Every structure is written in structure tokens, then in C-alpha cells.
Amino acid sequence: MRIYQNLTLGTFDLHMHSTFSDGKFTPEELVEMAKNLNLSTIALTDHDTLAGYPRMKQAAEAIGIRVIPGVEISTSWKEKNVDVLGYEIQDVSWLDSQLAVFREARLNRAGQIIEKLGQMGMSITLEDVKRYAKEGVIARPHIARALVEKGYAFSVQEVFEHYLGDGLAADVPKKQLPLQEGIELIRKAGGIAVLAHPIYLEKMVDEILTESWDGIEVWHRNHTPADAKRFAEMAEKHGLIMTGGSDYHDTNHQMGKFS
Template sequence: MNTFVNRTGCDLHSHTQASDGMNTPSENVQMAAERGLAALAITDHDTVAGVEEALQAGKRLNITVVPGVEISTMTGGTDIHVLGYYVDYHDSVFLERLAELRRTREQRNTKILQKLRELGIEVTMEEVIEGLGRPLGPDESIGRPHIADVLVLKGHALDLRDAFDRYLAQGAAAYVPQPRIHPTKACEWIREAGGVAVLAHPGLYGNDKLVRTIIEEGAFKGIEVFHSDHGKPEEERYSAMAEEYGLIVTAGSDYHGQRQGQVFHGEIGSRQVPVEVLNQLQQARETIR
């Protein structure tokens, strides 16, 4: 039984060095404990490599760590992110599926670097990995933010946002589309790994009609209503949508750490839901088994 002391809030979206976050899993958990959270989810992109370390830190610091993942998918020409909570992070089938997604990401990175070379910008994968300041660990992945760091370091962009706007965002000069699975497929993978699927930051897609279409396919059990990039109008709109479709309301800072002096997307604990939401997720997980 978890003891929350007087803690009441849960931040259910954070990233670590296992994907494109700046901090170790232990550091994320430490920050969550210092900020009085009851629980923190570790939801790295297409990997669960940071979960075990975070769980151990959670035991030391008396804070619940929710094992999670954020899977990159696509439908209707739009990148959609699917959060998976309470996944079995030892499940061999699930791990291989995530590994395949990371291999696809690696192929995309190679193509991005080639496009940059064609633009007269020389960035090597060795430089990108060197920019981590540490060896790349097993099952960890390189993403566009890592490439952006090198672009800034070499003077080709002012900051992370400028690097994306000029070169890496959809429609930019070195953008390369990545083959992705459908959101419903990601939900199936999460369910088969014993977890529950939640639609991440719907406000970032700029298409509520698409959001409704995805929800109506019936694979999601929750929706991230409160997110660092959601304002009050988005929170109200998606709260209503959650009630309409009977979805669990979740919240997440989407913390990635500090890059070039800026926190991306928000600080740990900046978006929270009460601990009762953990029970709702657990119940939904049991229902779909």
C-alpha cells in the first residue's frame, strides 16, 4: 500500500534521458518529491528504459512512480502521441515493438542529417551523441531535440525553437516524415502489455474533429486535459469532452528538463490531478484485461 503522507497531486507526464529529457529518472523523481507530489509518471518516447531506475528512486523517496511510455503515432497526416500507464515494462513482445519504433526513428535521424548536409550544415551522429555528455544507454533513443542542441551549439540556430522552426518541424527545411503506427494500434499494444491508454495533449493537434474521431474509435480510456501547453479554453473544452465520452481526466507537465536555459514544456508538478486518478487508471486497466 502506498503512503502519500500529505501529498495529493500527481504529474502523469515526464521525460528523462532515456528519450529526449535532460535529467536522469532519479532526478525527475527527486524533483517530484521536493515539490510535494504523491506520484510521477515516467513516459519516455517509445522506450521504458528509465522506468526501473525511477521506481527504485520512488521507493527511497516514498513517492509513487507510475511506469509509462509515450508512443508516437500518426493518423490524418497528424502526429498523435499515446500515453500508456502501468504497462508491463518487462513484457518481451512490448519491448520488441518499442525497439522497432526506435529503429524507425534512427533511420529518420540519418535522413535528417543528410538533409542538413544538403543545406550545407554538417552535423554528425557522433556530435549528437557527444552532445549528450554521456554514453547513449541501451534502449535509449536520439530525437530531434538532440539534433537541435547541436544546431544551436554550432551557431545554425538561436535556440531550440528556432532550430525546429528553421530545420526540424513539419514543413521546415530538413524535416523528414517518420512512418508511424495508427493510434489505435498503439492502444492495442499498451492494452496487451497490461496498461491503459490515454490521449496525450489533444490541444497540440489543432484539430478537435480528428481528436473526436480518434476517441470514438473506443481504444482510449483517458485524455490529458491538463497539459503545460493547454490554456483555460483547452482545459474546459477537453474536460467537457472527457465527460461526454466517459474518459479519465489526466494531467501532465510533459517535463523534458532545461535546454538553453528554458524549461520544455513545463516544470514537474506544474499540472496535477489528485491521487484518485491513479485508482481510476488501475480500475480501467483491470477492466480491459
């Protein structure tokens, strides 16, 4: 199976996040970065929203960069979190409306986390968090940044290691669809469903690929060349499209760079 849409490594990045979810940069800023890196094809895959896609598409078309309409949805499979990337979404507005319930759930989750943090002596408000979320979906990194701003921690990483990481004292589980419902939601919108960053699933990848997938993210910033080779072999085995992306959020990551 060839790289998705016959793209050449080094010319694309199909996994990035903007200020519409937990990324630091606007869709327009991401396009400008892609231009400077000579990328020809990009995809915005914000969490549970496609609201930033029209802005990215408009900015990219003006300079000749192709934008694939995308999204990243959290699902659950055998009590394990599995992120699903949706690409080539045909009905962007419909899918975005279907995901509204998950954006509302993220807002409620943020309120519960803030309450837990307050009980632990770390007082922040939803307004503190919204200053970082801006127009986007509220996520844990926004809460972490608010904590750092208030002086409760030195870094976002410290916050996740001690308080907000999965299962830690201030964490609240996020609302998730069962895996196949998430996949079917993407397909109903005319898209294809791709398993995101399989390295996070450890030894479960081959088993999970027996589910109804269209593709797998072979290249990712946390995949070694050996990982990429292994996942490419799995793609061949299961007859899946191969994609890749940096999972870009901020300047700690390198757009367009992955194994």
C-alpha cells in the same frame, strides 16, 4: 469521471521525459525534483521506450513516491500525428521489446536528417548528436542542440522554426503505427491508452475520441483553464479517465504545473 486514480491536482505529474528519450534529466534527477515539489505520484513517459522506468521506480520507492509505468507512442490517424500515452503497463519488458523497431527507425531518421542538413551547409555527425541523446532514443531536439553547439543557430527553437519543424526542409517523417494498433499494443501489455495533449489536435478532438480510448490528458502545460474544462467535459461525455502532466523535458517547463 474522477481524476485518474483519484489523484488531487498539485500532487502528481503523469507526463515527463528523461535522458532515455528527449528529456534533459536522468530518471533519478526527475525523482529528486518531484520530491522537492512534494509530488506523490509521477509517471515517466519517454518516447518509444520504457528503459528508464526501472531506474525511476527504484529511486522513487526509496523516498516513498509512487511511479506509474508509462510510455508515449507516436501514431497516425487520418494523416495526423497522434501521440498516445500508455499507463499502468504490466509487461514492461515485452512492450519495450516491441518498440525496438521504432527506436531503430528514429536512429535511421536521424541519419537522414543529418544528411539533409549537410546538403544545406550545416555539417554535424551522428556522434555529435549522440552526445546529447546519451543512453536514450535519438530525437530531433538532440539534433537541434548539436546544431546550436556548432554555431549554426542561436537556439533549439530557432532550429525547429527554420529547419526541423514538421514539413520543413530538413525534417524527415517518423515511423508511426496506425492509431488503433498503437492503442492495442499498449493494451496487450496490460496498460491503458490515453490521448496526449489534445490541444495540438485542434478541432479534431471530439471526433478522435470516438475511437477506442481509455482516457484523455485533460491537464497539460499548454492547456488553458478553459481548455482543461472543455476536455474534462469531453472525458465525461465519452466515459474516459482524466489525466494530467507537464510534459516535462527541461527547465523551460515546470514540473507539476499545468492548468
